[in-house]
Amino acid sequence: MEISHFLLSKMLSMIHYCLCYIFMMMMANCLTAGALAIAHTNFSTDQSALLSLKAHIISDPQNILTANWSSASNSDICTWVGVTCGARHHRITALNLSYMGLAGVIPPHLGNLSFLVELGLENNSFHGPLPQELSRLRRLKTINFGNNNFMGTIPSWFGSFPKLQTFKLLGNGFSGFIPAAIFNLSALEIIDLSSNQLSGSIPREIGNLTMVKSIHLDDNKFEELPKEIGSLGQLEELLVQDNALKGSAFVPALNISSLITLALFGNNMSGSLPNNICEHLPSVRGINLGQNQFDGLIPSKLWQCKELRVVSFEYNNFRGSIPKSLGNLTYLSRIYLYHNNLEGNKFGGVLQSFRF
Ligand SMILES: *[C@@H]1O[C@H](CO)[C@@H](O)[C@H](O)[C@H]1NC(C)=O
Ligand SMILES: *[C@@H]1O[C@H](CO)[C@@H](O)[C@H](O)[C@H]1NC(C)=O
Ligand SMILES: *[C@@H]1O[C@H](CO)[C@@H](O)[C@H](O)[C@H]1NC(C)=O
Ligand SMILES: *[C@@H]1O[C@H](CO)[C@@H](O)[C@H](O)[C@H]1NC(C)=O
Ligand SMILES: *[C@@H]1O[C@H](CO)[C@@H](O)[C@H](O)[C@H]1NC(C)=O
Ligand SMILES: *[C@@H]1O[C@H](CO)[C@@H](O)[C@H](O)[C@H]1NC(C)=O
Ligand SMILES: *[C@@H]1O[C@H](CO)[C@@H](O)[C@H](O)[C@H]1NC(C)=O
Ligand SMILES: *[C@@H]1O[C@H](CO)[C@@H](O)[C@H](O)[C@H]1NC(C)=O
Ligand SMILES: CC(=O)N[C@H]1CO[C@H](CO)[C@@H](O)[C@@H]1O
Numbered sequence: 001m002e003i004s005h006f007l008l009s010k011m012l013s014m015i016h017y018c019l020c021y022i023f024m025m026m027m028a029n030c031l032t033a034g035a036l037a038i039a040h041t042n043f044s045t046d047q048s049a050l051l052s053l054k055a056h057i058i059s060d061p062q063n064i065l066t067a068n069w070s071s072a073s074n075s076d077i078c079t080w081v082g083v084t085c086g087a088r089h090h091r092i093t094a095l096n097l098s099y100m101g102l103a104g105v106i107p108p109h110l111g112n113l114s115f116l117v118e119l120g121l122e123n124n125s126f127h128g129p130l131p132q133e134l135s136r137l138r139r140l141k142t143i144n145f146g147n148n149n150f151m152g153t154i155p156s157w158f159g160s161f162p163k164l165q166t167f168k169l170l171g172n173g174f175s176g177f178i179p180a181a182i183f184n185l186s187a188l189e190i191i192d193l194s195s196n197q198l199s200g201s202i203p204r205e206i207g208n209l210t211m212v213k214s215i216h217l218d219d220n221k222f223e224e225l226p227k228e229i230g231s232l233g234q235l236e237e238l239l240v241q242d243n244a245l246k247g248s249a250f251v252p253a254l255n256i257s258s259l260i261t262l263a264l265f266g267n268n269m270s271g272s273l274p275n276n277i278c279e280h281l282p283s284v285r286g287i288n289l290g291q292n293q294f295d296g297l298i299p300s301k302l303w304q305c306k307e308l309r310v311v312s313f314e315y316n317n318f319r320g321s322i323p324k325s326l327g328n329l330t331y332l333s334r335i336y337l338y339h340n341n342l343e344g345n346k347f348g349g350v351l352q353s354f355r356f
Contacts, residue, residue, distance in 0.1 A: 159184035272296025278304035
């Protein structure tokens with residue numbers, strides 16, 4: 001009885017010891033794993049994102065990344081070509097691989113570069129789907145995917161970058177409608193979607209871009225401009241040339257004192273210009289309405305747009321005479337009026353375009 005009690009207590013203490021040992025080992029394992037996880041986030045998340053991108057490059061004709069982006073674990077990614085790091089935290093803030101002739105797809109790992117402010121891939125041959133993980137890059141101010149081979153519809157998650165100022169998808173094969181969600185970008189200043197296959201109406205939500213200065217939508221298949229653009233208070237450039245725009249209400253709806261350039265050349269817009277157009281566009285320097293179906297008179301008060309340099313009204317249905325008062329526009333250097341129904345006079349007959 002005594003002995004068995006002694007044995008029992010001995011066994012219990014051994015079990016206790018074992019349990020403690022196991023517990024301590026588990027703790028130690030946990031601590032090591034924890035330390036590794038932290039080190040991983042600090043030092044190699046950005047590196048593995050870049051190496052993943054490198055692994056998805058199928059062509060690097062100038063051997064730029066092949067030679068420079070080393071997979072050695074002690075290689076400092078902040079010295080890699082195209083990479084800029086923040087001074088304090090040593091995380092990647094800019095990735096600019098523009099004009100390198102690269103071909104490949106964008107891996108989802110790029111969405112782990114959580115300190116990224118600028119992502120520039122301009123003029124390469126990137127293609128394939130854009131991974132939604134990119135929408136995790138909450139600090140982005142610049143996205144430039146211009147002149148690549150991306151296709152399909154523009155993903156609506158592009159609307160989820162609260163700080164985005166510059167958004168360029170020009171020169172790709174994007175098609176379909178613009179998702180209204182992208183006009184959720186409340187900090188946006190420059191949007192360039194030119195030279196794609198985009199179509200339909202431009203969503204009226206574009207009127208939410210209260211900070212926007214430049215809208216470039218040239219060379220697409222858009223059919224309608226919403227009048228909401230007409231009151232964007234910071235807008236300086238509106239370029240929607242070579243589309244399929246129709247309708248007569250858009251130009252009269254323009255009331256933007258900041259607007260400098262209006263280019264609607266090569267559409268099918270119609271209607272006449274309001275005589276008081278300059279009251280609503282006091283800063284305008286270039287008005288290009290060539291190759292449309294505009295009609296009516298050339299506004300006799302056009303001379304009130306004091307900053308005008310270039311007027312292109314050729315290939316329309318304007319009629320009547322050319323207001324002589326245009327001659328007192330101090331900066332006017334070019335005016336194109338040929339192929340209209342203007343009365344024959346110095347500018348309207350033989351010579352319908354001239355330079356001062
Ligand atoms: C990569 O290129 C940068 C300059 O662009 C250079 O400073 C760095 O040493 C290069 N690294 C390697 C491993 O070639
Ligand atoms: C990105 O690189 C290209 C080519 O080197 C350069 O022209 C462009 O200015 C750079 N973009 C930015 C935002 O620095
Ligand atoms: C980075 O992103 C990829 C894909 O989105 C994911 O599988 C990976 O675990 C992420 N984390 C790190 C630390 O690389
Ligand atoms: C719109 O922007 C807000 C703030 O930046 C964000 O929380 C929200 O998810 C965005 N909505 C869409 C549809 O992208
Ligand atoms: C546009 O602004 C209106 C009014 O502020 C808001 O209700 C709507 O959600 C916004 N739309 C987008 C796409 O941001
Ligand atoms: C044009 O805009 C100004 C200020 O931006 C505003 O006061 C005025 O009422 C607007 N005019 C029209 C016709 O909408
Ligand atoms: C342009 O609009 C006119 C009507 O204003 C129409 O008759 C013509 O077919 C249209 N042309 C094109 C190319 O859409
Ligand atoms: C320009 O022409 C208009 C109309 O003839 C005239 O009322 C105006 O005073 C002229 N302005 C200047 C600065 O000569
Ligand atoms: C605008 C521009 O510089 N485009 C260039 C993009 O890259 C191709 C070669 O991949 C050049 O031919 C273009 O001139």
